[in-house]
Amino acid sequence: MTDERPGTTSPPAAGHAPVLPAIPAETTLLAARIRELVEAGVHTDVAAEDLRAAAEHVTAATELLRERTREEPLLLSYLDGNQVSVHNPVEGPGNPLAPPMVGLEIDESGATSSTALLGAAYEGPPGRVHGGWVASLLDHAVGRAVAVAGHPAMTVSLTVDYRRGTPHGVPLTINARFTGKEGRKVFATGEIVADGETTAEASAILVTY
Numbered sequence: 517m518t519d520e521r522p523g524t525t526s527p528p529a530a531g532h533a534p535v536l537p538a539i540p541a542e543t544t545l546l547a548a549r550i551r552e553l554v555e556a557g558v559h560t561d562v563a564a565e566d567l568r569a570a571a572e573h574v575t576a577a578t579e580l581l582r583e584r585t586r587e588e589p590l591l592l593s594y595l596d597g598n599q600v601s602v603h604n605p606v607e608g609p610g611n612p613l614a615p616p617m618v619g620l621e622i623d624e625s626g627a628t629s630s631t632a633l634l635g636a637a638y639e640g641p642p643g644r645v646h647g648g649w650v651a652s653l654l655d656h657a658v659g660r661a662v663a664v665a666g667h668p669a670m671t672v673s674l675t676v677d678y679r680r681g682t683p684h685g686v687p688l689t690i691n692a693r694f695t696g697k698e699g700r701k702v703f704a705t706g707e708i709v710a711d712g713e714t715t716a717e718a719s720a721i722l723v724t725y
């Protein structure tokens with residue numbers, strides 16, 4: 517498929533996702549606006565006629581976006597400079613589902629750290645982030661950590677200990693590190709810290725591909 521959007525690379529060779537020199541600002545902008553829409557949608561208390569009017573605006577936007585679509589799997593569509601899909605659902609700046617997880621600090625021991633701020637749309641228990649999303653953040657973080665360590669792999673086992681509620685609306689720090697390798701099995705741990713307290717910990721087994 518040929519892509520004629522400005523700022524994108526030429527079409528992908530088979531099996532290789534093109535790397536964007538820079539993610540088009542409009543891609544990030546649209547995802548950010550949709551995130552705001554979702555957050556407004558779960559908080560709103562406007563009258564029924566206003567809900568209906570808003571729904572019509574959203575329908576118009578959806579129809580505009582559907583005018584031209586891509587067919588290839590999202591992970592293989594575009595990668596950013598860090599080799600993560602622009603549309604990854606955890607950190608993809610172009611995916612409104614992604615909170616997104618941002619930044620990737622790597623210390624001298626290889627431990628990784630990123631941040632995320634999840635709004636009320638991610639609520640599970642009252643005032644707290646849904647446990648599935650807590651696990652998603654940790655799954656992604658351990659995947660990132662083993663890739664950074666030179667062993668890209670897929671998670672086959674993820675054990676999450678929910679120590680205390682992970683608050684929404686509060687910046688979260690997500691730490692992860694590669695801890696070892698045995699044949700194709702790669703081991704990693706992760707944790708989420710909010711307000712200086714660890715809210716969840718994970719240990720993971722991943723398998724190289």
Ligand SMILES: CCCCC/C=C\C/C=C\C/C=C\C/C=C\CCCC(=O)SCCNC(=O)CCNC(=O)[C@H](O)C(C)(C)COP(=O)(O)OP(=O)(O)OC[C@H]1O[C@@H](n2cnc3c(N)ncnc32)[C@H](O)[C@@H]1OP(=O)(O)O
Nearest residue numbers: 599600656659660663668670671672673699700701721723
């Ligand atoms: C997916 C990425 C593609 C390309 C990405 C490109 C660039 C990426 C760069 C950086 C990445 C950065 C961040 C990552 C971000 C996003 C990626 C998405 C991450 C996920 O979202 S990921 C969560 C979901 N994940 C899955 O969707 C996996 C489903 N799964 C499978 O697709 C198969 O499972 C497979 C193919 C992985 C292995 O299958 P297989 O047939 O090749 O291997 P096999 O079964 O033989 O296992 C080999 C050894 O692992 C042991 N083993 C297996 N399972 C175990 C378990 N549960 N517990 C303990 N040990 C286990 C066996 O006992 C054996 O051990 P031993 O060698 O000692 O005998």
